[in-house]
Amino acid sequence: MAALEAGAGLGAPPEAGALAARRGSGRLALAAFARSRQARIGAGVIAGIAAFCFLGPFFYHTNQVTVELGSGTLPPGGGHPLGTDASGYDVLGRLMLGGQSSLELGFGVSLATTVVGTLYGAIAGLAGGFVDAVMMRVVDTFLAIPSLVLLLILVNLFTPNLWIIIALLTMLSWLATSRLVRGEVLSLRTREFVQAARMMGGRRSRIMFRHMVPNAIGVIVVNATFTIADAILTYSALSFLGLGLPPPHADWGTMLSNGLNYLFDGYWWLVYPPAIILIITVVAFNLIGDAIRDSLDVRLQRP
Amino acid sequence: MPASTGPADTAPVSTGQPVALEGILEEDVLVRVEHVTKHFPVRAGGLIRRTVGQVQAVDDVSLVIPRGKTLGLVGETGSGKSTLARCVAGLVPVTSGRVIFDGRDVTNLSRRAMRPVRRDVQMIFQDPYSSLNPRRRVGAIIGDPFAIHRTATGGERKRRIQELMERVGLNPEHYNRFPAEFSGGQRQRIGVARALALRPKLIICDEPVSALDVSIQAQVLNLLADLQQDYGLTYLFIAHDLEVVRHVSDSVAVMYLGRIGELGPRDDVYDTPRHPYTAALLSAAPAADPDTAAARQRIILTGDVPSPIDPPSGCRFHPRCPKARPLCSEQEPQLEPRLGDAPTHVAACHFPVEAGEDLAAAAPARSEVS
Numbered sequence: 001m002a003a004l005e006a007g008a009g010l011g012a013p014p015e016a017g018a019l020a021a022r023r024g025s026g027r028l029a030l031a032a033f034a035r036s037r038q039a040r041i042g043a044g045v046i047a048g049i050a051a052f053c054f055l056g057p058f059f060y061h062t063n064q065v066t067v068e069l070g071s072g073t074l075p076p077g078g079g080h081p082l083g084t085d086a087s088g089y090d091v092l093g094r095l096m097l098g099g100q101s102s103l104e105l106g107f108g109v110s111l112a113t114t115v116v117g118t119l120y121g122a123i124a125g126l127a128g129g130f131v132d133a134v135m136m137r138v139v140d141t142f143l144a145i146p147s148l149v150l151l152l153i154l155v156n157l158f159t160p161n162l163w164i165i166i167a168l169l170t171m172l173s174w175l176a177t178s179r180l181v182r183g184e185v186l187s188l189r190t191r192e193f194v195q196a197a198r199m200m201g202g203r204r205s206r207i208m209f210r211h212m213v214p215n216a217i218g219v220i221v222v223n224a225t226f227t228i229a230d231a232i233l234t235y236s237a238l239s240f241l242g243l244g245l246p247p248p249h250a251d252w253g254t255m256l257s258n259g260l261n262y263l264f265d266g267y268w269w270l271v272y273p274p275a276i277i278l279i280i281t282v283v284a285f286n287l288i289g290d291a292i293r294d295s296l297d298v299r300l301q302r303p
Numbered sequence: 304m305p306a307s308t309g310p311a312d313t314a315p316v317s318t319g320q321p322v323a324l325e326g327i328l329e330e331d332v333l334v335r336v337e338h339v340t341k342h343f344p345v346r347a348g349g350l351i352r353r354t355v356g357q358v359q360a361v362d363d364v365s366l367v368i369p370r371g372k373t374l375g376l377v378g379e380t381g382s383g384k385s386t387l388a389r390c391v392a393g394l395v396p397v398t399s400g401r402v403i404f405d406g407r408d409v410t411n412l413s414r415r416a417m418r419p420v421r422r423d424v425q426m427i428f429q430d431p432y433s434s435l436n437p438r439r440r441v442g443a444i445i446g447d448p449f450a451i452h453r454t455a456t457g458g459e460r461k462r463r464i465q466e467l468m469e470r471v472g473l474n475p476e477h478y479n480r481f482p483a484e485f486s487g488g489q490r491q492r493i494g495v496a497r498a499l500a501l502r503p504k505l506i507i508c509d510e511p512v513s514a515l516d517v518s519i520q521a522q523v524l525n526l527l528a529d530l531q532q533d534y535g536l537t538y539l540f541i542a543h544d545l546e547v548v549r550h551v552s553d554s555v556a557v558m559y560l561g562r563i564g565e566l567g568p569r570d571d572v573y574d575t576p577r578h579p580y581t582a583a584l585l586s587a588a589p590a591a592d593p594d595t596a597a598a599r600q601r602i603i604l605t606g607d608v609p610s611p612i613d614p615p616s617g618c619r620f621h622p623r624c625p626k627a628r629p630l631c632s633e634q635e636p637q638l639e640p641r642l643g644d645a646p647t648h649v650a651a652c653h654f655p656v657e658a659g660e661d662l663a664a665a666a667p668a669r670s671e672v673s
Contacts, residue, residue: 192434195394196497200448201421203414214438 032295039295042287049281053099062093064250076269083269085258089250095273098250102232102281105166109231112170114224117177124178125185126208136182139175147172148237155243162245165238169231177223184216218296225289229282236278252278333505333537334368334391339400341386345612356612360386362561363400365638368505373531373538375552375569377545377584381608383561384541388507391539392426393417405504422452425498429510431490435482441468441493442478448500467496471526488519495526499534507539512547524551545588549573554647557581560611560619563638567648575658577641577650580620618653626654 033039068088076083082091124135151168158164188194188211197207232252238244239253247254252274259270342357361383368374376384389395391402396411403409409420425448428434435444445464449455455463465475471492482490491511498506508527512520528551530536542548548555548569555572557565557580565578576582583602604623609615615622621631630653640646641655 192428192430193436196426196428196434196494197447197451198394199392199421199424199426200451200497200501201418202447202451206451210439211436215436 029295033291036291036294038287039291042284042291045280045284046288049099049277049284050103053096053103056096057093060093060096062090064089064093064097075267082273083267085255085270091255091269091273094250094255095252095277098252098255098274099277099281101162101245101249101251102235102253102278105162105169105235106228106232106285108162108166109169109173110224110227112166113173113177113227113231114220116170117174118181118220120174121178121181121183122185125182125189132182136179139178142172143175147234151234151238152241152243155238160243160245165235165245169234172234173227173230177220177227180219180223181216184219185212188212188215218293221296222289222293225285225292229285229289232278232285233282331369332367333370333405334539335401335403336364336366336387336391337401337403339364339387339390339402340398341383341390341395342398359561359611359614361390361397362614364558364561364563365400366556366563366566368537368539369553370504370537371531371535372553373540373551375548375555376539376541376558377543377548377555378558379543379608381560381611382558383611384558385509387558388426388509388539388541392424392507393420394426418452422448422501423504424507425501425503425505426507426509427491427494427498427511430514431487431494432514434494435490437482440479440481441473441485444482444493445496445500448497452501454501463500464496467500470530471496471499472522486519487515488522491515491519491523492526495523495530499530502534503536505537505539507541509541510543511540513542513544520547527551545584557584560608560614562619562651564620564652565648565650566638567644567650571645571648575644575648577644577648577655578620578652579624579626579654579656581650582656583625618651626656628654 076091080090080092082095084090085094120135120139124132127135151172154168154171155165158168194207194211197211202210235244235251236253236256239251240257242257244251244254255274256271256278259267259274262270339361340359340363341361342359344354345356345358346354364383364387366374376387378384386395390397391404393402393409393412401408401410404420404424407420409417412420442461442464445467446460449460449463461478465478468475468478473489473492473496477484482493485493491514494511511527512523515523524547527538531538538551540548540551552569554566554568556563557572557578559580565572565576565581572581573585576585579602583604586602602625604625606623609619609622615632617630617632617634618624618627618636621627624631634653636651636653638649638651640648641650641652642657644650
């Protein structure tokens with residue numbers, strides 16, 4: 001109430017009241033998010049991992065460039081808390097470096113996927129008819145191709161760097177997002193409050209940004225969060241198959257893949273650290289996604 | 304009529320002009336619907352989408368609504384009443400025919416041209432759960448019309464919103480709440496307040512109480528009646544509950560499969576229904592008084608409503624009509640006064656029901672009737 005009166009009292013433009021209300025709705029969602037234990041755990045873990053990956057190297061200096069075969073596969077202890085791998089790289093330091101690329105890639109893919117998928121799906125859903133049919137058949141066609149096979153072929157066509165991998169993973173993941181958004185738009189279009197807005201003479205842009213976007217944003221944000229986790233996993237799978245970024249680049253999937261070669265030699269420190277941090281990261285993103293979904297549900301918000 | 308698919312093409316089959324208009328001056332008419340037809344194409348296949356048929360949702364409907372009065376529109380689900388309302392509201396374009404509002408032809412106007420008309424025509428929706436945006440506060444929802452038409456801003460807008468809330472029986476203090484915090488009846492009041500905001504001339508009520516508990520229905524109906532009195536509103540009131548329509552309407556139109564079967568002043572239609580379909584509907588409505596209920600002969604219709612993609616020839620009701628004769632499937636009955644009724648009471652039936660006639664007996668023997 002106070003916020004609204006303030007907005008109105010300032011002689012604000014016509015939309016002020018509505019804007020204040022919208023902000024209020026966002027704040028409520030944030031409050032609900034902050035109350036959720038899932039969200040706190042997920043966000044805390046992700047913050048911790050991000051700090052570990054991006055700030056860790058400033059405090060824990062390791063050589064991740066030159067091979068030192070003399071000090072290969074050292075068990076944890078001494079100067080190497082998590083030991084070293086076959087090339088003599090410090091595993092703890094490598095986890096940080098690998099995490100950087102995994103997180104960058106996850107966020108990069110998620111952002112690109114959300115933008116492309118949302119625009120495509122929204123256009124298809126709003127246009128309807130023939131345009132919609134053609135656009136969605138294109139999506140169906142791509143979805144029909146097994147994604148890992150497609151990815152393997154594509155990766156072989158390019159010399160991968162981080163940007164190319166992000167682009168390739170985006171090419172695969174925007175399809176599902178566009179379907180999701182299209183479905184959401186189609187269902188919102190027929191809702192009576194959208195018809196009511198038309199009835200009042202509301203412009204298309206107003207209907208879009210006041211009625212459709214706020215109601216679809218939840219689904220989109222949740223999907224974006226899950227996409228981060230998916231992208232990190234897919235990337236790790238790719239690296240695991242030896243198709244990730246070439247050395248000296250590091251990432252968790254490659255570490256895992258290399259470590260597996262030595263598993264039967266008892267070098268557990270080459271496998272468990274990357275596997276555990278990968279699982280924790282993916283689970284944390286999923287926790288956040290769930291929490292966002294709950295917090296955007298108006299019925300669960302406490303005003 | 305041989306397998307003709309487009310009754311609209313073979314024009315003069317149906318009612319001509321001023322049905323039920325006798326005694327009403329032209330300037331007293333707020334809404335005039337002339338031969339409005341709405342067909343939805345039925346498409347088959349994926350990409351190519353051939354049109355394989357037409358759903359004849361509304362077919363050649365003409366009616367008028369006088370200022371300050373309520374026209375009740377009744378009919379089963381799928382009879383086209385909601386589509387007709389949306390045609391009048393300009394939410395769906397009509398296939399043919401004209402809608403004249405307040406002396407102005409508003410048929411298929413562009414969005415821009417329609418905008419000024421929007422102030423005068425508002426709608427109350429059936430489902431109070433889907434008609435309010437769950438992410439917006441009540442104040443913003445009711446204030447939407449002001450924002451769209453830029454009629455009131457800032458504190459003035461808030462004052463008017465709270466006035467409206469008070470007028471429809473909501474606590475103005477609840478200005479900042481979300482729709483989810485209200486009951487169904489309260490939500491419908493929010494919808495009423497929103498429709499009322501711009502002081503429209505016509506409010507289309509699309510089954511406004513059918514989603515509500517019976518005890519709440521009466522409150523909302525009384526609210527609508529009060530508002531009509533205070534602001535001189537005209538209602539197009541759609542319902543499938545006959546008692547509700549009887550309570551609120553001045554005149555009643557009965558729709559069946561996209562056509563109007565009977566149209567007239569409320570008491571005439573309810574007391575002496577001429578169309579067998581109207582009679583059957585009335586006999587099926589539950590009566591509050593058990594004696595009345597016991598004394599009443601129920602007319603039980605067999606079969607389902609036929610598909611509006613391929614409606615029956617002649618009178619669309621003939622396959623289910625207890626009085627049907629060969630003529631009914633051949634020739635389409637005109638909507639005109641029957642059996643010496645007043646010119647305002649018209650029915651589309653070759654063999655209209657006479658007062659006191661026992662339709663249940665007229666029905667052919669049916670073994671499945673229990």
